[in-house]
C-alpha cells in the first residue's frame with residue numbers, strides 16, 4: 001500500500017514531533033487536535049524545533065518553510081479522512097483514545113491504518129474500539145521523536161501481517177529503526193529503561209555512590225550519551241512515577257517504585273520542566 005498522506009491526532013509534545021518526522025521526509029501531513037488553536041500550537045512547536053536546527057547550521061530557512069508547507073494544522077478530524085496512515089498521540093486515557101478511534105473509523109476511508117502511540121495501554125484492547133476491517137497497530141515513538149530513531153511496532157491480536165509490513169516500510173522511509181515487540185505491559189523499551197534507572201536509584205539510596213557518580217558511570221563506563229539521572233530529569237518524574245506504578249502492578253518487585261522519585265514527584269520537583277529534579281536547572 002502506497003503511503004502519501006499522513007495524519008497525526010493530538011498536536012502535543014509527541015504528536016507535533018511525529019508529524020514533523022513525516023513532513024521532513026516529504027509526506028503531506030495533517031496535524032489535528034481538539035480545536036484549531038491547539039493544532040496551531042503544535043505547528044508552532046514544530047517551527048521552534050526547526051529553528052533550533054537552523055541555529056546549529058543543520059537546516060536553512062528555505063528548507064524550514066518547505067517542511068512546514070507540508071503540514072496543515074486542523075481542529076477537525078474529518079480533515080484526515082483521506083490519510084493513508086493516522087498516528088494517534090492524544091492523552092494517555094483509554095476513554096479518550098477509544099472515542100477518538102470510533103470517530104476516525106467512521107470518517108476515514110476504509111484503507112486508512114490507525115496507529116497508536118500509547119506507552120502503556122494494550123494495543124489489542126485499543127483495537128477493539130474499531131470495526132473488524134480497520135487496520136490497527138501500535139507505533140511507540142521515542143521522545144524527542146524527530147531525533148530518536150527507535151520506534152517499537154506492536155501488533156495487537158487483530159493486526160494483520162500486511163499492516164505490520166506496511167508500517168515497517170513507512171517508518172524506514174522516514175529514517176526510523178522499527179523493532180517488532182509483543183503487546184505486553186511497557187512493551188520492551190520501558191521495561192529496560194525503568195529497571196535500569198530503578199537500580200540506579202537504589203545505588204544512591206543505599207549510599208553506594210552519588211547521583212553525579214552514577215551519571216559518570218553511564219557516560220564513561222557504559223558509553224551512554226547522557227547520565228541516567230539527567231535523562232530521567234528530562235522525561236519528568238510525574239510520567240516516570242506513573243509508568244513505574246503500571247510496571248509494578250504488572251510485574252511486581254523488580255519494578256518497585258523508588259521512594260526518591262516519589263518524593264521528587266510529590267514535591268513538584270518534576271525535573272527539567274519544573275526547574276529542578278535530581279539536578280537544579282535555570283528556568
Ligand SMILES: NC(=O)c1ccc[n+]([C@@H]2O[C@H](COP(=O)([O-])OP(=O)(O)OC[C@H]3O[C@@H](n4cnc5c(N)ncnc54)[C@H](O)[C@@H]3O)[C@@H](O)[C@H]2O)c1
Nearest residue numbers: 010011012013014015033034089090091092117118119143
Ligand atoms: N511524553 C513522552 O515522552 C511519550 C513517549 C512515548 C509515548 N507517549 C505517548 O504519546 C501520547 C501523547 O503524549 P504527549 O506527551 O504528547 O501528551 P501531550 O499532553 O503533550 O499532548 C496530548 C495532546 O492530545 C490532545 N488531545 C486530547 N484529546 C484529544 C482528542 N480527543 N482529539 C485530538 N486531540 C486530543 C491534547 O489537546 C494535547 O495537545 C500518550 O499516549 C503518551 O503515553 C509519550
